[in-house]
Each structure stands twice: as C-alpha cells, then as structure tokens.
Amino acid sequence: MTDFTPLSFEEVIDRLSPAADTLILFHRNPDADAVGSAFAMKQVLADLGSRAWCVCSDEVPARLRFLTDGEQESVLPVSIPADFEVTRIVSVDTASPAQLGNLYELYKDRIDLMVDHHGMGEPYAHHYIRPDAAATGEIMFDLVKQLATEERVVITDALCTDLYAAISADTGGFRFSNVTSDTHLRAAELLASGIDCAEINHRLFDCKTQEQLRAQAAGISNLHLFADGKIAVVTFPYALKAALGLSDEHLDNLVDVARSLIGVEIAISIRQPKAEGLFRASVRASCDYDVAALCAKFGGGGHKRAAGCTIIAADMDDAMQKITSEIKI
Amino acid sequence: MTDFTPLSFEEVIDRLSPAADTLILFHRNPDADAVGSAFAMKQVLADLGSRAWCVCSDEVPARLRFLTDGEQESVLPVSIPADFEVTRIVSVDTASPAQLGNLYELYKDRIDLMVDHHGMGEPYAHHYIRPDAAATGEIMFDLVKQLATEERVVITDALCTDLYAAISADTGGFRFSNVTSDTHLRAAELLASGIDCAEINHRLFDCKTQEQLRAQAAGISNLHLFADGKIAVVTFPYALKAALGLSDEHLDNLVDVARSLIGVEIAISIRQPKAEGLFRASVRASCDYDVAALCAKFGGGGHKRAAGCTIIAADMDDAMQKITSEIKI
Incomplete structure (x- = not known):
C-alpha cells in the first residue's frame, strides 16, 4: 500500500508545470466548488502548456454549465478524446475514494495529486489539503494568483467566474462561518475583473425546482x-x-x-x-x-x-x- | 427656502468633530443599514467627545436590537433624556422627508447633515450622499477608518458588528449587483476584528415570521x-x-x-x-x-x-x- 504524503504549495506548482495530457477529476453529484475549481484548473494547465480534460462520474447539472468552458460540456469518462494520452491525473474538491464514484475504480492507482479543502477526508493520493480554505476555489485562487504573478497564467473573465462561483457557493454567498477576511480579499480581487456577481449568485442560489x-x-x-x-x-x-x-x-x-x-x-x-x-x-x-x-x-x-x-x-x-x-x- | 449643498468627506468630519449633544435620525420601518449606521455614528460621536441619541419614528424590531447598544433600546423621540440639549442633528440612511416619518415635523429646520447612499432621494439638509456605496454602512466604515487612523475613534467589536450588518443586509449578504471590490475589502477588515459573521447573517436573513x-x-x-x-x-x-x-x-x-x-x-x-x-x-x-x-x-x-x-x-x-x-x- 502506498503512503500518501502532503505536498507544499511549491510542490503542487512543480507537479502541474510539465506539459502533459492531464485528467482533472471532481466529485460525483458535483457542486459549484467542484465544477468551478476543475475548470479553473483546466485553464491553468492550458496556460502552462498542457492539454487537460475535466472528468466526473456524473454529468454537470444544467444550472452549473456556465462554469464549464462551453466547448465540452460532457465530463463523463466516455467523452475523453481518443487521442488523449493520459500522463497526469489530478483531483479537485474530492475528499475520499467514495466521492470519486466510478472514477476511483478507473484511475485509483494513477492519481498524482489531490487538491482539496475538506479536512475529514480519506486521502487516496499525494495531496495538498487546506482545511482553512472555505472552498477549493480559494486554493485555486491562490495558485492562479501565484502563477499570474510569475506571468505563467493569464487571468480571464472565465477564470474569475469559475473561482468566484466556487467560493460564493461553498460559503452560502459569504454568509457562513467558514468565511474569513481572506475570503473577502479574494472576492474583492475577483470582482475587480468586472464579472457580474449578481448574475452568478442568481444562478447559484435561485435554482429551486418546482x-x-x-x-x-x-x-x-x-x-x-x-x-x-x-x-x-x-x-x-x-x-x-x-x-x-x-x-x-x-x-x-x-x-x-x-x-x-x-x-x-x-x-x-x-x-x-x-x-x-x-x-x-x-x-x-x-x-x-x-x-x-x-x-x-x-x-x-x-x-x-x-x-x-x-x-x-x-x-x-x-x-x-x-x-x-x-x-x- | 434653504439651499442644501453637498459636503465633502472632510467637511462631514469637521461637522461631527465639535462636542455637542447630537440626535441621530434614521428612517422609519428601520432596516439593518439604518440601525447599524445610526449606532455606529453614535459610537463615533462618543469617541469624539459628544453625547448622542439615536431616534426613529418607529421602534427597532426585536430581531435588530443586537445592533443597538443595549442600554437604550428605545429610539422614539419621547425617550430622549430630559437633560439632553440638542445642538446638532444628523440623519443616516434616510433619503427623503417622508422616510423620516413624524421626525420631519419635529426637526425639519434643524437638521445639520444627511449621510446617505440613496441616489434618488430628496435632500432636506446639507448632505454627504454617495450612490456608489452599497450601504450607508460603507460610508460609516470609511468615516470610522479615517478617524481610527487619526486615533480619534477606537474600533470595537460592537462597531464592527454594526458596520458589517449594515453592509451585509443591504447587499443581500454580498449577493446583489451593488457589491463592489471595495465592499469585500471593507468586509475583510471588519471580519479581521473577530466578529461572528455567521451569527450576524443568521439574525439578518433567517427571520421569517410564521x-x-x-x-x-x-x-x-x-x-x-x-x-x-x-x-x-x-x-x-x-x-x-x-x-x-x-x-x-x-x-x-x-x-x-x-x-x-x-x-x-x-x-x-x-x-x-x-x-x-x-x-x-x-x-x-x-x-x-x-x-x-x-x-x-x-x-x-x-x-x-x-x-x-x-x-x-x-x-x-x-x-x-x-x-x-x-x-x-
């Protein structure tokens, strides 16, 4: 049995840096933190020179499709392109093997890195887990910011939308006890890009079915x-x-x-x-x-x-x- | 008829600085922005050496009493202490005479200053109105911050609670289109004081009657x-x-x-x-x-x-x- 060890922020960046066809896994029954973080990770990897594909055991619900990149709304494993040579696998916002659904059986021995904020999970790979973060979107924000400072990632509206939605959703729209000063500082930077927070929050919170x-x-x-x-x-x-x-x-x-x-x-x-x-x-x-x-x-x-x-x-x-x-x- | 003129930020501070028994008026049917801003103003004036009394034409609803200072929950004009010599009157968050309710008839010619964020009102005094602010609480935050920098006001938990509640309430818990980067920056500073935002938001938003x-x-x-x-x-x-x-x-x-x-x-x-x-x-x-x-x-x-x-x-x-x-x- 493998020992899974915690990684540092710098080690995460090191592991994401080499160009490689990468699968990004996120948890079944996906929420906005999972989808937003996964598609933010995809944009980061693209800027770092890698092809990436987001994969989940369940479809992304229609109300959260605005967080995907539009070109590929299907995240099921069957939709992975035939020419995609999987040489790196990372998961985001997924605390335990059970949350991976059928992805766990498919990829369990090949997952290189977990990025998550859940403190009570069951690690299934080397991991960067920060329970102090209100959302995995907060960790992705920090990654994006570091890489943007190094001029290796370009901050786009789509990226800000993904990160803002991930953070807003997991904090109940900044209302819950997991909100910190840093959460608001991140939101301040994301809104400075000009994204429409009211529109995003409407999609996240006004979504009851009949x-x-x-x-x-x-x-x-x-x-x-x-x-x-x-x-x-x-x-x-x-x-x-x-x-x-x-x-x-x-x-x-x-x-x-x-x-x-x-x-x-x-x-x-x-x-x-x-x-x-x-x-x-x-x-x-x-x-x-x-x-x-x-x-x-x-x-x-x-x-x-x-x-x-x-x-x-x-x-x-x-x-x-x-x-x-x-x-x- | 008097001409009511806009004041600068510095002029507002100048008008609040001399020691004087001050009435702070806020709008009828008061919400958290009105109550929070009024009681924040009271704390500011106390630090500046003035006695102050918050007054409204309606009682503060029970669910918002945590924003008052506890010693005086009654804000009706009849509750003003007998020895209180009103020499200055300011209003907060109150855009028009009608919103003052019966306070307008009582004080209309004696109001020295309006502090408000509503852009479409009907000024009834010299005024500092900032429609760019999501809440009057944001303007009060800026006043508090300036005066704290000058070491003339002490930032307390009660003050942070009033300002946070005012801002959170008027932005629907940071969800509405009036939220800006600056709104989040202010919230970040307020949370750094250690106030319990989840508890405040519960009081603000989970308050439906049967x-x-x-x-x-x-x-x-x-x-x-x-x-x-x-x-x-x-x-x-x-x-x-x-x-x-x-x-x-x-x-x-x-x-x-x-x-x-x-x-x-x-x-x-x-x-x-x-x-x-x-x-x-x-x-x-x-x-x-x-x-x-x-x-x-x-x-x-x-x-x-x-x-x-x-x-x-x-x-x-x-x-x-x-x-x-x-x-x-």
Missing part, C-alpha cells in the same frame, strides 16, 4: 415548535411524499424551512424515506449547541452545527418526541 | 409559468389573504418565491390588497430586461431590475394576463 418548492410548501404546513419557538421541526411522512409525487432528493433542504423562522435556534427536519419505522433527521444549530452530540445519541454524527441521524420510531410523532426530548436548551 | 412562511407556502401553490418558464407569476387574491388571516405586510417578499425557481428570468408577484379591481404587482428581472419600463406602462416605476405597479383589472387572471402579455423575451 418539486423542491412543493416540498417546501408542504413542509411549512408541517412545522412544529418547541421550547418557546427555539426548536422548530419540519416533518415529512412517507404518505405525504407519496401523495405529492416527490422523491427524497426533493426533501434535501427541508431543514432550511425550519431554520428560516425567526427565533429558531435548533432546526430539525424529519423525513420518512419508506413506509416503515425509520426516520431520517437533519439538525442545524444557530446557537452554541452541539447537534453532532445530539445525533450521536441516535448513532448519527456530523459537525457541531450541522448533523444527522436515523431514528427508529413507531411513527412520525414518536420520532419527533424522541429527538426533541433529548434537547435541553 | 405568517410570512404561510404566505410563502400559499404562494408556491399559486405559481404560474409563462414563456417556457422564463416568466413566473405568483398570485395572491384577496380571498386567499382573508382566508389565511394574513395582512399585506406578510406578502412583502412574495416575489422571491417566483424568483427562486430555476430558469426564471422575470419574477412577478401580484396581490389584491382589497376585494376590488386593483392589483399590486412587484417585478424582478435577473436578465437584461427593463422591468421599470414594463411597470411604467401601468403607471408604476422603480429600477431596471426591480419595479412595481398597480394594475386595474376585472380579476386576478385578467391582471396576470395584462402584465404578462406586455413582456416580450
């Missing part, structure tokens, strides 16, 4: 308050999901409905994936309360302010009672 | 699409409002429901304030379409990307038909 909106409306009708309104629980029983013709992916952000209510400090969504006694809870805290510890009581986990678990219960009311009775605030 | 959530749910059920989904209209007839026990203030942000749907370029909300033939439309564009020109056809107006109008129509369907048939995209 099904997600219907789930949101139904969720609002199933909102329960506890502890003088400090705890809000939105419930979504299987029967409701079936009646509305929704699937689980449409319920992904349901906890935000509970979170958006004024005065709520702990927001919970509970959905019932199947017509049985397993209930899936997502919990968010906006106060100093450890929701990972709460979820651990049910065998789940996560971060201090965002966690999840599965509750075994007789019915939805029972599940709601079980989790809320564990919370003391 | 009535607003119920309105949102009902709005989602009344969403109509046109032009292959590029136009979305959310309708709210009077009967629905009455049946749900809602008032017009709960429908203020209804257009955001239409805006949040993927693919929508022109978002419209139409509500019927009374059981009669007047329909109130709010319109938002996220493409290059002039909604102010659209609304002007119905006697309304606004900005290019955000405007409103009142439509005279037989019923809601007629109102919707009237406005959508005018749009060519």
